[in-house]
Amino acid sequence: MFSHFTSPTGVLSCLFSVVALGLMLSSCSPRPEPITMPVVTASDRATRLSVTPPPVADLLVHNLVRHMSASELVGQMIMISLEQDEHGFAVTKLGDRERQVLRTVTPGGVILFGANLVTVDQVQVLVADLQRTTAVPLTIATDHEGGLVSRLTSSGEMPATVMPSATLVGIAADVLVQRGQPERAVELAREWGQVIGSELRALGITMNMAPVADVDNGDVPGLLASQRRTFGSDPVLVGELVAATVSGMHSAGVTAVLKHFPGQGAATLDSHTTTVILDHTRSRLSAVDLVPFVAGIEAGARAIMSAHISYPWATGSDEPATTSRQLLTDLLRNELAFDGVVVTDALNMDAVALRGNSVDLAIDAIGAGADIMLKPVDPVALHTALVDAVNSGMLSRDRLEKSVRRILNVKLLSGLFGPPIVWTDPAATEILGCDAHQSLVDEIRSVARSGRE
Numbered sequence: 001m002f003s004h005f006t007s008p009t010g011v012l013s014c015l016f017s018v019v020a021l022g023l024m025l026s027s028c029s030p031r032p033e034p035i036t037m038p039v040v041t042a043s044d045r046a047t048r049l050s051v052t053p054p055p056v057a058d059l060l061v062h063n064l065v066r067h068m069s070a071s072e073l074v075g076q077m078i079m080i081s082l083e084q085d086e087h088g089f090a091v092t093k094l095g096d097r098e099r100q101v102l103r104t105v106t107p108g109g110v111i112l113f114g115a116n117l118v119t120v121d122q123v124q125v126l127v128a129d130l131q132r133t134t135a136v137p138l139t140i141a142t143d144h145e146g147g148l149v150s151r152l153t154s155s156g157e158m159p160a161t162v163m164p165s166a167t168l169v170g171i172a173a174d175v176l177v178q179r180g181q182p183e184r185a186v187e188l189a190r191e192w193g194q195v196i197g198s199e200l201r202a203l204g205i206t207m208n209m210a211p212v213a214d215v216d217n218g219d220v221p222g223l224l225a226s227q228r229r230t231f232g233s234d235p236v237l238v239g240e241l242v243a244a245t246v247s248g249m250h251s252a253g254v255t256a257v258l259k260h261f262p263g264q265g266a267a268t269l270d271s272h273t274t275t276v277i278l279d280h281t282r283s284r285l286s287a288v289d290l291v292p293f294v295a296g297i298e299a300g301a302r303a304i305m306s307a308h309i310s311y312p313w314a315t316g317s318d319e320p321a322t323t324s325r326q327l328l329t330d331l332l333r334n335e336l337a338f339d340g341v342v343v344t345d346a347l348n349m350d351a352v353a354l355r356g357n358s359v360d361l362a363i364d365a366i367g368a369g370a371d372i373m374l375k376p377v378d379p380v381a382l383h384t385a386l387v388d389a390v391n392s393g394m395l396s397r398d399r400l401e402k403s404v405r406r407i408l409n410v411k412l413l414s415g416l417f418g419p420p421i422v423w424t425d426p427a428a429t430e431i432l433g434c435d436a437h438q439s440l441v442d443e444i445r446s447v448a449r450s451g452r453e
Contacts, residue, residue, distance in 0.1 A: 061408045065401050070390040071383070072136075073400040075106035076407050079141065079343070079372050080379045083113055090115035092122055094129050102133040105383045108407050109139035109207065111375060114154030117142070120203065120432065123158075124424040127204030131423050137416035139255075139407075143209035144196060148227050152199060152432070159429065160199050161437040163192070164444050166212055166241075170231035172444045173241055175451035188444060189231075189241040193248025193256070195437045201253045202428035206414040209305060209343070211245040213238070213258040213292040214265035222266045230265055235288050239295030246299045255410055257343055258296045260307035262314075262327055263289025271308040271351035282314045294336060302410050303341040304332065306370060308351035319368075320352055323361065328369030341406045346375040353377065359385040363395065371403035 065073070082091040082098050091098060092115075102110075110130055117123050127140055144151045147165025152158050169192050173185035193211070200208055216225035218233040231238040242258065249256040262285050269276045280289065293304065306322040314327075321327045322344045332338050344365050347353065352361055362373050362382055376382040389395040411417065425431065 057409070057412050061405055061412070064408065065404050068404065070397065070400070071387050072106055073397070073404050074383055074386040074390065076108035076136065076404045077366070077372055077386075077400065078105055078107045078376065078379055078383060079109035079111055079139070079374045080105060080107045081111050081113065081375045083115055092116060092118055093126055094133070099133060101380060102130070105379050106134055106136070107138070107379065108136070108372065108404075109141055111141040111143075111209075112151070112205065113142065114151045117151055117158060117203075118155045119157050120159070120428050123203045124428065128423050131204075136408075137411060137421070139207050139411060139414070139416070140205045141207035141209060141257075142200065142205050144200060144205075145210040145212060145229060146192070146196065148229060149210075152203075159433040161195060161433050161441060163196055164441055164448075165228040166231050167225070167228035168448050169444055170238070170241060171451060172447040173237060174232065174234075175447050177237065178451075185237075186240050186244045188440075188447075189244035190248040190251075191440050192444065193245035194252050195248075195440055197249035197252030197254035197256075199432050199437070202425040202431045204424040206253065206416060207255045207257060207303070207410075208249060209257045209259060210249075211242055211256060211258065212260075213242045213296055214260060214263050215288050215292060217266040220266075220268075222264070223268055223270055224265055231292075233265075235291035239292040242292040243295040243299035246296050246301050250300065250302075250413075253415055255302050255414055256296075257303040257305050258293055258301050259305035260309070260321075260345060261293055261304050261332060261342075262307065262311070262321060263293070264307045264309045265289065267309060271345070272349045273351075275310070275351050275354070276308070277310045277312065277318070279313050280311055285311070285314055290336070297336055297338050301338070301340060302413060303343055304338060305343045305345055305374075306365075308345050308349055319364075320355075322352055322370065323364040323368050325368045333369055339406070341372060341403075341410050342370045343372040344370050344374050347373055348375055348377045358382065359389075362386065363389060366395065366399065366403070371406050 080101065085091050085095055086097050116126065130138055130140065142151045143149055145166060146163035147167065150163060152160035153162050169189055172188060176182065176185035176188065196208065212224060212229045214224050214230050215235045215238050216222060216230045216233040224230050231241045246256045264278065266278055266280070267276050306328060308320045308322050310318045310320050311327070312318050315324055317324065328342055332342065347358060347361060355361065358377055359382060362376065365373065373382065386395065390397060390400065
């Protein structure tokens with residue numbers, strides 16, 4: 001089953017054979033059907049690809065992690081981007097340089113952006129090629145939120161559905177609540193998430209850095225609200241829509257990533273370009289900003305992204321959430337009981353990149369509780385430095401193993417270990433932009449518009 005992988009070690013290759021065998025044998029006991037890619041019809045697009053790992057998975061993941069080298073463990077904790085090649089052109093297929101980076105870092109995932117996503121055939125070839133380069137199946141991610149941040153439609157050549165923004169979904173939901181139809185409001189968000197997820201999964205993308213769980217500041221809108229990326233200013237309604245979106249994406253086989261923990265909806269500055277500080281107290285976080293994250297966690301969220309924002313009134317420190325143990329471990333892990341994957345926001349963003357050495361930043365993020373280092377400036381250099389940190393005792397192997405177990409569990413839940421393993425859907429051109437998806441979009445726009453009349 002895994003013969004098309006080139007394993008960096010014989011032990012790892014052997015263990016993956018055991019994983020595959022264990023997963024197949026476990027199908028003899030009563031459990032949900034394994035992930036499959038059936039012939040897709042309009043009626044069953046929305047429900048395919050929901051998967052639950054079999055009970056044997058925990059033991060198999062534990063044994064796999066135990067036999068990984070420090071280099072392999074570190075690699076799983078890095079998610080690289082491949083936006084441009086050495087000549088400055090968009091990467092739409094793998095070249096020698098990209099293959100070398102993948103072989104050296106052996107990353108746990110790759111995040112794709114609009115420049116990488118041009119046509120259905122091109123993306124499917126790229127995803128399949130990426131998956132052939134590493135022994136452990138890759139998490140292929142993107143941030144396809146709808147509205148302004150819509151990676152699938154940025155090229156103008158992909159027949160994907162033009163998804164409305166979270167703000168428009170929030171407006172439509174509020175209209176439905178006012179009409180006495182709160183159930184339909186929640187269902188609309190779930191279907192919105194499901195459509196996004198099904199179009200991503202058809203292309204082989206199994207993680208989406210969405211939904212935005214930040215609460216808008218209301219009278220003084222934050223940057224995200226001005227970009228129409230938030231669901232709204234009512235934390236309870238935002239929480240319900242976040243939870244529904246998570247459910248929808250997961251039902252399509254795509255892991256949703258809630259962002260930006262613990263909440264940056266009130267921020268008026270952009271952490272891509274500058275340091276951002278919010279004066280929120282711990283009580284303000286609990287009453288407003290954390291509400292959607294709690295709802296998402298209760299809905300089964302598997303991944304949460306940290307904010308590159310500082311909260312000194314809540315923590316007594318100017319550390320951004322990405323490197324704050326108080327926020328990622330004490331609050332998120334311990335108080336909110338979240339044991340999924342914590343993804344940093346992109347490490348090349350100025351809010352953190354300007355604070356100092358990128359390696360120290362990553363080490364601090366891991367110490368704070370983060371699992372995946374997203375988009376480091378130099379992934380090869382970071383990989384080398386983190387392996388050296390393990391070998392020198394600065395980072396413990398036990399700490400890395402905890403993160404990698406979480407990462408592999410998410411991959412299991414996304415169906416990346418099969419059986420069977422199908423990276424992309426042959427019926428993708430029938431799924432992207434189909435009538436059912438467009439009908440949902442039309443309903444969202446119509447309901448939202450009616451609220452303004």
